[in-house]
Amino acid sequence: xxxMTKKTVEDSTPILELDDLYVHYRSEGNIIKAVxxxxxxxxxxxxxxxxxxxxxxxxxxxxAVMQLLPDATARIDRGDILYNGESLLRKSKGEMRxxxxxxxxxxxxxxxxxxxxxxxVGAQIMESLTIHNYEHKSKAELEARVDELxxxxxxxxxxxxxxxxxxxxxxxxxxxxxxxxxxxxxxxxADEPTTALDVTIQAQVLAxxxxxxxxxxxxxxxxxxxxxxxxxxxxxxxxxxxxxxxEDGSVEDIFLGEHHHPYTVGLFNSIPxxxxxxxxLHPIDGLMPDPANLPPGCPFSPRCHQCxxxxxxxxxxxxxxxxxxRIKCHLFAGGEG
Amino acid sequence: MIKYVIKRILIIIPMLVVVMFIIYSIMEMTxxxxxxxxxxxxxxxxxxxxxxxxLGYDRPFLVRYADYVxxxxxxxxxxxxxxxRSVFQEVLIRFPTTIKLAVFAMAxxxxxxxxxxxxxxxxxxxxxxxxxxxxxxxxxxxxxFWLAMMLIILFSVKLRLLPSFGTGSxxxxxxxxxxxxxxxxxxLLRFTRTTMVEEIxxxxxxxxxxxxxxxxxxxxxxxxxxxxxxxxTVTGTEFCGMLGGVVTIExxxxxxxxxxxxxxxxxxxxxxxxxxxxxxxxxxxxxMMLVIDIVYAFIDPRIxxxxxxxxxxxxxxE
Numbered sequence: 001x002x003x004m005t006k007k008t009v010e011d012s013t014p015i016l017e018l019d020d021l022y023v024h025y026r027s028e029g030n031i032i033k034a035v036x037x038x039x040x041x042x043x044x045x046x047x048x049x050x051x052x053x054x055x056x057x058x059x060x061x062x063x064a065v066m067q068l069l070p071d072a073t074a075r076i077d078r079g080d081i082l083y084n085g086e087s088l089l090r091k092s093k094g095e096m097r098x099x100x101x102x103x104x105x106x107x108x109x110x111x112x113x114x115x116x117x118x119x120x121v122g123a124q125i126m127e128s129l130t131i132h133n134y135e136h137k138s139k140a141e142l143e144a145r146v147d148e149l150x151x152x153x154x155x156x157x158x159x160x161x162x163x164x165x166x167x168x169x170x171x172x173x174x175x176x177x178x179x180x181x182x183x184x185x186x187x188x189x190a191d192e193p194t195t196a197l198d199v200t201i202q203a204q205v206l207a208x209x210x211x212x213x214x215x216x217x218x219x220x221x222x223x224x225x226x227x228x229x230x231x232x233x234x235x236x237x238x239x240x241x242x243x244x245x246x247e248d249g250s251v252e253d254i255f256l257g258e259h260h261h262p263y264t265v266g267l268f269n270s271i272p273x274x275x276x277x278x279x280x281l282h283p284i285d286g287l288m289p290d291p292a293n294l295p296p297g298c299p300f301s302p303r304c305h306q307c308x309x310x311x312x313x314x315x316x317x318x319x320x321x322x323x324x325x326r327i328k329c330h331l332f333a334g335g336e337g
Numbered sequence: 338m339i340k341y342v343i344k345r346i347l348i349i350i351p352m353l354v355v356v357m358f359i360i361y362s363i364m365e366m367t368x369x370x371x372x373x374x375x376x377x378x379x380x381x382x383x384x385x386x387x388x389x390x391x392l393g394y395d396r397p398f399l400v401r402y403a404d405y406v407x408x409x410x411x412x413x414x415x416x417x418x419x420x421x422r423s424v425f426q427e428v429l430i431r432f433p434t435t436i437k438l439a440v441f442a443m444a445x446x447x448x449x450x451x452x453x454x455x456x457x458x459x460x461x462x463x464x465x466x467x468x469x470x471x472x473x474x475x476x477x478x479x480x481x482f483w484l485a486m487m488l489i490i491l492f493s494v495k496l497r498l499l500p501s502f503g504t505g506s507x508x509x510x511x512x513x514x515x516x517x518x519x520x521x522x523x524x525l526l527r528f529t530r531t532t533m534v535e536e537i538x539x540x541x542x543x544x545x546x547x548x549x550x551x552x553x554x555x556x557x558x559x560x561x562x563x564x565x566x567x568x569x570t571v572t573g574t575e576f577c578g579m580l581g582g583v584v585t586i587e588x589x590x591x592x593x594x595x596x597x598x599x600x601x602x603x604x605x606x607x608x609x610x611x612x613x614x615x616x617x618x619x620x621x622x623x624x625m626m627l628v629i630d631i632v633y634a635f636i637d638p639r640i641x642x643x644x645x646x647x648x649x650x651x652x653x654x655e
Binding site for chain 1: 540549
């Protein structure tokens with residue numbers, strides 16, 4: 001805990017680093033392999049986009065960082081999560097509570113249910129502040145901070161004594177953002193912060209996160225399946241499939257790079273285009289493999305149009321690397337890049 | 338809000354009139370001529386006819402019913418056919434005993450059932466949970482009168498610790514209250530467990546954890562208040578159910594309450610007394626329901642908002 005408050009660590013070390021992380025759920029004799037060897041480096045003031053279909057293990061990865069995985073079923077089997085160079089997995093429950101909400105915060109997926117229905121929004125923001133009130137600020141100071149936070153996310157401070165049911169979905173999401181940002185965290189994990197919102201509100205919420213990032217210098221993990229959001233907000237992108245990062249790199253690498261993982265290609269092709277003559281969408285055929293029963297080779301091989309014999313047998317390692325751009329696919333095993 | 342409360346109180350009046358009609362009709366359908374019942378089989382037909390006219394039973398059913406309702410609202414529920422004493426007085430004397438018993442039993446149920454339910458939910462699938470739910474299952478299946486007799490055998494006959502009948506002291510209430518509360522403990526335990534387990538899985542609980550909140554504050558500060566809202570309703574309805582359950586328990590323990598009175602009156606075909614008791618119990622149930630609704634409206638901001646908003650002219654902010 002002491003070392004954490006010291007600002008001795010250089011600015012170049014990542015604020016958050018996932019090192020070969022494996023998270024498995026155990027239920028009724030099945031082992032559900034949700035996250036399989038995810039490595040990720042989040043630099044200071046950086047936004048990383050975690051992209052992938054539903055069930056790719058994005059939320060599980062986020063919950064692992066927060067140490068909020070369900071105790072009964074989930075276990076981190078291998079790997080490490082480093083915050084400022086320190087392992088979060090070796091922290092005690094008390095130490096972890098001091099980090100959660102204060103240094104690492106999370107905005108959850110569904111704003112409709114993520115607020116306590118019988119507490120006022122002001123009280124729910126206040127809670128974050130009082131938990132981490134290490135400077136023993138007076139109640140009046142904290143109250144003022146609640147008002148400030150509400151104004152920051154674009155809610156009039158006089159509404160602090162209203163209950164969640166009196167707010168619309170977008171406004172609830174703003175309240176949740178205020179809760180997450182209350183203690184000016186170093187890392188903000190935004191788990192599909194806009195999925196439940198309509199398009200105009202989406203833009204507002206994204207602009208808000210962007211603005212706050214600038215103001216507070218927060219690093220952000222943006223979990224989404226919307227590539228538009230990624231292009232708009234992220235510096236780096238990691239594409240997840242079946243609990244693995246199959247391609248990662250800078251936004252330019254992913255959007256403009258010459259080579260891509262077939263899954264990434266499929267993701268881009270599935271975006272409807274305005275100038276497309278065809279009447280149909282172009283989804284990726286098939287479904288994500290059952291995480292309790294992953295195929296032996298490349299997890300994407302059953303759906304891949306360029307699947308080769310080796311793909312069904314052998315799990316691909318990183319085969320392509322050019323600058324920050326990395327791809328896990330047998331297609332590039334020939335030594336390209 | 339006040340408007341809502343007044344509205345709810347006013348609704349009780351027509352409801353009571355309807356309930357009186359139902360009870361009055363049922364009593365009307367029971368066999369036997371009232372005057373003959375009062376005077377006995379040996380009385381002359383002249384005397385019986387005379388009394389029928391005196392009682393007003395020569396008039397049509399609806400006229401008598403209307404008469405009864407008007408009198409009832411002035412506090413006159415007629416006289417007992419058996420003793421000739423005022424029904425209202427008789428019920429009023431016994432009512433506190435019954436309420437005391439029901440409140441005591443309910444307090445036991447709330448104090449034992451709800452905490453055990455919370456414990457079972459928080460320690461789901463643990464030994465506590467297993468023991469708790471099994472205990473609840475057994476308690477829910479045991480009939481209260483049987484349990485009452487078993488308790489009497491153990492505590493009064495064998496151990497000679499507690500009295501088995503009467504209402505002299507606090508000790509007299511223990512056995513009847515315990516036997517009445519057991520089934521309610523089971524109901525509250527299971528219900529609290531269910532709602533609590535449900536609330537613990539809610540997203541807002543995870544939000545609270547994500548703030549870095551301590552686990553016991555997450556459970557007791559966030560999940561519990563939400564879980565208790567429906568428990569309040571169930572506690573209220575169970576209390577009402579208990580007011581009906583007093584009939585058996587008061588009879589088993591010879592407690593001179595409304596339950597005992599109604600039981601004896603039925604045996605003696607004392608129609609005005611049965612009517613009076615039934616109406617009293619119904620009115621208590623209605624009042625209880627009213628209290629629950631008002632309490633609910635005060636503690637749940639969503640419901641409170643609905644009424645205050647309705648009063649403002651139904652304008653929602655969302």
